[in-house]
Amino acid sequence: MTSSRFIITVIGSDRVGIVARITTVMANFNVNIVDISQTIMDGIFTMIMLAEAPEENFDHAAFQETMASEGKELGVEVKVQQEDVFRFMHRI
Amino acid sequence: MLINPNEILETIRMVKMEHLDIRTVTMGISLRDCSHPDIDIFNENIYEKITVNAKDLVRTTEEIQNLYGIPIINKRISVTPIAIVAESCKTPDFVSVARTMDEAAKEAGVDFIGGFSALVHKGATKGDLKLINSIPEALASTEKVCSSVNVATTKAGINMDAVGMMGDVIKKTARLTADRDGIGCAKLVVFANAPEDNPFMAGAFHGIGEPECVINVGVSGPGVVNAALRELENPNLTDISETIKKTAFKITRMGEMVGREVSRRLGVEFGILDLSLAPTPEIGDSVAAILEAMGLERCGTHGTTAALALLNDAVKKGGAMASSSVGGLSGAFIPVSEDAGMIEAVNVGALSLEKLEAMTCVCSVGLDMIAVPGDTPACTLSAIIADEMAIGMINKKTTAVRIIPAPGKKVGDSVEFGGLLGMAPVMPVSKFSSETFVKRGGRIPAPIQSLTN
Numbered sequence: 001m002t003s004s005r006f007i008i009t010v011i012g013s014d015r016v017g018i019v020a021r022i023t024t025v026m027a028n029f030n031v032n033i034v035d036i037s038q039t040i041m042d043g044i045f046t047m048i049m050l051a052e053a054p055e056e057n058f059d060h061a062a063f064q065e066t067m068a069s070e071g072k073e074l075g076v077e078v079k080v081q082q083e084d085v086f087r088f089m090h091r092i
Numbered sequence: 093m094l095i096n097p098n099e100i101l102e103t104i105r106m107v108k109m110e111h112l113d114i115r116t117v118t119m120g121i122s123l124r125d126c127s128h129p130d131i132d133i134f135n136e137n138i139y140e141k142i143t144v145n146a147k148d149l150v151r152t153t154e155e156i157q158n159l160y161g162i163p164i165i166n167k168r169i170s171v172t173p174i175a176i177v178a179e180s181c182k183t184p185d186f187v188s189v190a191r192t193m194d195e196a197a198k199e200a201g202v203d204f205i206g207g208f209s210a211l212v213h214k215g216a217t218k219g220d221l222k223l224i225n226s227i228p229e230a231l232a233s234t235e236k237v238c239s240s241v242n243v244a245t246t247k248a249g250i251n252m253d254a255v256g257m258m259g260d261v262i263k264k265t266a267r268l269t270a271d272r273d274g275i276g277c278a279k280l281v282v283f284a285n286a287p288e289d290n291p292f293m294a295g296a297f298h299g300i301g302e303p304e305c306v307i308n309v310g311v312s313g314p315g316v317v318n319a320a321l322r323e324l325e326n327p328n329l330t331d332i333s334e335t336i337k338k339t340a341f342k343i344t345r346m347g348e349m350v351g352r353e354v355s356r357r358l359g360v361e362f363g364i365l366d367l368s369l370a371p372t373p374e375i376g377d378s379v380a381a382i383l384e385a386m387g388l389e390r391c392g393t394h395g396t397t398a399a400l401a402l403l404n405d406a407v408k409k410g411g412a413m414a415s416s417s418v419g420g421l422s423g424a425f426i427p428v429s430e431d432a433g434m435i436e437a438v439n440v441g442a443l444s445l446e447k448l449e450a451m452t453c454v455c456s457v458g459l460d461m462i463a464v465p466g467d468t469p470a471c472t473l474s475a476i477i478a479d480e481m482a483i484g485m486i487n488k489k490t491t492a493v494r495i496i497p498a499p500g501k502k503v504g505d506s507v508e509f510g511g512l513l514g515m516a517p518v519m520p521v522s523k524f525s526s527e528t529f530v531k532r533g534g535r536i537p538a539p540i541q542s543l544t545n
């Protein structure tokens with residue numbers, strides 16, 4: 001049941017460089033973007049990515065921590081959650 | 093994108109804004125192979141058994157919390173009722189067993205350990221009596237140990253001798269923990285029809301029909317149901333029921349996924365998912381708020397029992413669709429001290445002990461986390477228990493009483509337990525005596541199962 005794919009959500013006020021800096025962290029961890037969608041809802045920047053982690057030597061905890069601290073610097077909230085949680089909750 | 097972005101944002105909102113969480117991952121551990129006449133050896137055996145089985149429980153649970161981004165609030169352990177496994181120990185009391193459980197719980201890093209329990213619905217053995225008499229000191233001298241006593245079932249009736257004893261046990265427990273507002277009583281439950289696989293405290297124990305080791309999960313989400321209902325525009329009660337069902341479905345799915353993953357990683361069987369709506373003192377994370385969202389000015393007014401019946405049933409229907417492993421208590425909890433809306437309802441005079449008793453006829457579990465004056469006689473506590481046990485016995489459901497006769501407190505005061513246990517306003521009890529009735533003892537026979545009118 002466990003998948004190596006993650007949903008990454010970035011929510012916060014819009015500013016220059018959010019996508020660039022978040023995706024740089026992902027590239028450093030060798031995490032591939034499978035799909036990406038981005039909207040501004042009521043002035044709030046919302047980016048959702050479906051990402052795939054490498055099969056070997058992937059440190060999930062370190063990735064999550066680095067993404068969260070990068071988000072903090074940018075003033076946005078970054079969440080990295082395994083995709084199963086969304087699939088399981090809304091689909092039979 | 094394969095997953096709808098709105099669904100992703102909905103899940104995130106549930107967790108972040110509406111306090112959706114996994115309330116507990118509870119590992120049930122059988123202690124049946126630990127029995128020994130020498131209580132020191134017995135204590136060594138249970139310490140070893142608990143700490144070995146639960147050694148990876150907290151770490152694994154935290155890994156899964158991070159992986160899915162869903163908070164898991166408590167990690168707990170439940171064990172075989174101690175009255176059964178310590179029966180052959182030749183000591184006058186079992187307090188040292190509770191202390192050993194406390195140490196094992198601390199070593200494992202869990203929040204609570206349940207199972208300092210006895211099942212005496214038909215009658216008590218010597219071991220049962222030793223355990224019941226040990227409860228006050230056991231709860232006063234430990235931090236994490238929870239205790240429960242089952243005094244009634246639909247098939248056996250109500251053991252009124254045990255009900256009578258429990259009034260005294262509760263009073264003594266309050267007295268021994270008087271310096272902390274009688275907090276010992278917050279860790280003691282008296283049950284009718286106690287479930288064997290309940291992951292929620294204080295009533296969790298590992299039943300005798302359970303496997304060697306098992307993972308049970310309790311999910312919670314009154315805040316999510318409350319928010320979903322408040323979004324509806326002028327709904328009728330059918331719409332409300334439908335929304336509760338759908339929300340309960342989603343909450344349950346998440347709990348099932350987490351439970352299965354924890355059990356897979358630990359190599360332990362997955363038992364049940366308990367989809368109870370367990371409130372917390374956080375604003376909005378309240379069962380009372382859900383009832384008020386249905387249109388009641390205050391929880392406790394006329395109509396509250398009907399609203400609660402709708403809520404409880406819709407939660408079960410949504411949950412049963414979402415998981416084939418639903419068990420435990422599974423319903424809406426109405427603990428007064430843990431629910432900001434209930435506290436408010438008591439404070440403004442909308443909610444009384446009598447109304448709470450009526451509400452327990454249609455929901456899980458019973459009179460829960462209720463503070464009454466410190467000078468309430470033991471026989472009045474026993475009579476309150478007897479009433480609640482009768483509701484459980486006749487309605488073939490689990491009911492329970494967790495009541496705190498707050499030492500030195502009177503109506504209008506409140507007690508403060510902190511954390512998930514919250515604070516409770518002291519509620520009045522009847523000033524008329526039940527003493528003669530309680531002291532008669534004996535059994536209230538099992539009820540007839542037909543002619544149900």
